[in-house]
Amino acid sequence: MASRHDLHDHAVHHGACGCGLGLPRLSRRAVLAGGMAAVAAAGLAGCAQNPATGRSSFTGFSDISDDVAVGRREHPKLLEAFGGAYEDRRLQAYVDGILRRMVPYTEYPDLPYEITIANTPIVNAFALPGGKITLTRGLLAMASNEAEVAGVVAHEMGHVTARHSAERQGAGMVAQLGAVLLGAVTGSSEIANLASFGAQAYLQSYSREQELEADMLGVRYMTRAGYDPDAMTTFLATLGDQARLDARMMGRDPAAVDQYNIMATHPRSVERVQQAMQLAEAARPADPVVAREAYLNTISGMLFGDDPEQGLVLGQRFVHPDLRFAYEVPDGFRLMNAPDKVVAQHPEGAAIVMDMGASRTDDPADYLRGWMRGARVMNLERIRVNGLPAATAALQVQSRQGPMRAQAVVLPAAQRGRMIRFLFLAPPNAFGRFDEGFRRTTYSIRHLSPAEAAEVEPLRLLVTEVRPGDTVRGLSAGLPYGRWNDEWFRLLNDMQLNDGLRPGDMVKIVAR
The missing domain is CATH 3.10.350 (Membrane-bound Lytic Murein Transglycosylase D; Chain A)
Incomplete structure (x- = not known):
């Protein structure tokens, strides 16, 4: 939980002659005259043959140079959602070199390609229109050689040159224009405001066809640059194993993956990548580059897991040296650190959610009443936790899984004007089984002294x-x-x- 955070994709129908737009037929002639003209202009501007793919697609932008502005605008939002940039000049120079090696072999070598390393243990990679590519620190930890990283970078470059991300943006533009027109006809501002797109759209999964196309292009770029194309399949197998292990640790079906995992946002299989390698018809380099030792020497010393500035998950403990507090969750719960909260989940549906909030009062009971305003709060009482004043209350909440019984606990943070907030949740018929563990977690919460906080190492x-x-x-x-x-x-x-x-x-x- 970072101290600096208190925290549609629409289908476009492609016509036989190029880029047909699947928009509703509206009844008001005046609206249609102006609005549909704008949509048609966008469609004509964005329909052109792509030299990388040989096909035409609708993007909503006149040419690929417009993609650059979109990428620059959306990149800070995406990076912020994944912990900001990881500052390591040696590692940054290394991945920059991988990118520069492949750029001349793309169909758009003049794009301002750029790689950023996101400071998160989440395993993923993203491409924005115009050439901005993000690799997470977690992904670099999983890779075992330079060729595997090159395969990821080449795949993301394939999304850029095929304009897959730009197509998403174009699809969003069409949907948004259509919603504005519909709002004008019906007089509904709510309908007009429904459509939105931006950095969040790039966390959605690509289609099978787009992934196959990105792999074909990626194989083309990495083999021309001299890399071993087999690294694309070996690393994909590793990523699949990681996703399945993560699911098992959560007590879920090993086939399930977290929505932010690369296997969710890039739905690929080893078999499809092998198919892409055959379709790419790329000549295998005579002496392909793997560079295992050089890569391992470069990543040695890199942060692993959470950054201390965002708090550390250490087994069943969460420690935040900057905010100076720590607590422990029971065995069987899996702790996960997000920018705005820390969540511990149990396979049987129980959860412990911790976050922080600004407070104008020093009284935890007063704060809890305001925090839970509108909810049915029961048995509010004042308690003490390791010498700190605290408050707790029972309540009923509604979740995606149905009604849940919850216990709220609030106590002051080490920093004046902030409260540490906990929600302990479980299905009503199961809460009793977790009650003792919830109590142990509550009474494990403590402030760290400045000396203790200084001793926390990543x-x-x-x-x-x-x-x-x-x-x-x-x-x-x-x-x-x-x-x-x-x-x-x-x-x-x-x-x-x-x-x-x-x-x-x-x-x-x-x-x-």
């Missing part, structure tokens, strides 16, 4: 050489995943269940 990914006598259990001990540490170590190092360690091999470990 986790770092380090590359080391396996020595005789090393074991997976010993080398995985620094990971923050408890009983899942061994599996995470194998995942980070491309090791199967029965693979053993070989002295002299370079492996990734996590330590302070």
Whole structure:
């Protein structure tokens, strides 16, 4: 939970002759005359043959140079949603070099391509119109060589040159214009305000056809630049394993993936990537670049997991050295740190949600009444938690899963004018099973002294050489995943269940 945060995609119907627009037939002739002319002008401007794909598509922009302005406008919003930029000049220079190596082989070499590393452990990558590409720190930690990163970058470049993101923006433009026209006809400002698009649209998944096209183009760019194209499939397999392990840790179906995971926003399979490699008909380099050792040496020392400025998840503990507090959740709950809140989820439907809010009162009970205004609050009482004044109350809430029983707890933060807020939630018939664990979490909340906060150090990914006598259990001990540490170590190092360690091999470990 970062201290600096208190926190449609519409289908376009393609006609046989180019870019047909699936807009409603409206009854008022005057509205149609002006509004449909604007839509038609946008459609004509955005329909042109793309040299990368050989097809025409509607983007809503006159040519690819207009994409640059869109990317510049939306990039700060997308980056802010994923923790801001990760500042590491050596790592930044390394990924910049990967990008520069492939740019001359694209159909649009004059675009101002740029890579930003997002400061988040989430595993993902994004491309905005005009060439702005974002790789997350979490994705770089998963990669094992330069060629695997090049495959991701080339894939994102494929989305840029095929103008897939621009097509989304164009589709949103058509839908928005249509909604404005409908609002004018019906007199409904609400309808006119329904359509919106922006950075959030780029978190939505691409279609199968767009992913196949981006892979074909990506294979083209990386092979021309001398990279081993097989790295695209090996890394995709790793990303699939990571998504499934994450789902298992959450007690979900291993086939399920988090909405922000790369396997959700880029729905691909190894088989489809192999198909793209065949369709690309790219000549395999005679001596393909993999560059494992150079890559591992570059990422050694990189932050792993959460940035201390955003708070740290350490197994069942959450510690925020900047805001100076800590607490612990029961076994069975999985802690996840988001920019505006920290959520601990249990496979049986229970959750612990923590965030912070500004407060004009120093009385937690007064604050709780205002926070829960409009809700049915029961049994409000004042308590003390590790010497701090606090307040708690029971309430009923409605969630996507149905009615939930909740217990709210509020206590002052170390910084005056802020309150730490907890909601403990479970289905009504299951709350009793979690009640004791919720109480233990409540009474684990404490402020950190300045000295304690200063001692909190981040986790770092380090590359080391396996020595005789090393074991997976010993080398995985620094990971923050408890009983899942061994599996995470194998995942980070491309090791199967029965693979053993070989002295002299370079492996990734996590330590302070």
